[in-house]
Amino acid sequence: MVVGPLFVLPAMGVVVYSHTPATLKVSGGAPPYQAFSSNSAVLPVAQNVDTGVIVLVAGDVTADTPVIITVQDAIGQTATSSLTVRPAPLFNTLTVVP
8 A cells, every 4th residue: 555645734834813713634644643732732632633634723822832733644654734823813893983
């Protein structure tokens, strides 16, 4: 059985905001996959990735925080995605009544 390379997309430049879901797509390699976070306190991930999709929900941060998600397939290939976790944007509504 020939197995192609493992990919995590997008691989870099991903921005994730606190408490706002984002996804990564895993393809290639040999399933099943496992995912690991370089900072699970800020960006925890489910270790087992059965569907090829990793749903990310970051915790609170006060400043931009870099995190690397590493995915490993069944034969030991790895692929990474470099992310930046940012504080959630503030959504305020200002109504001015004359």
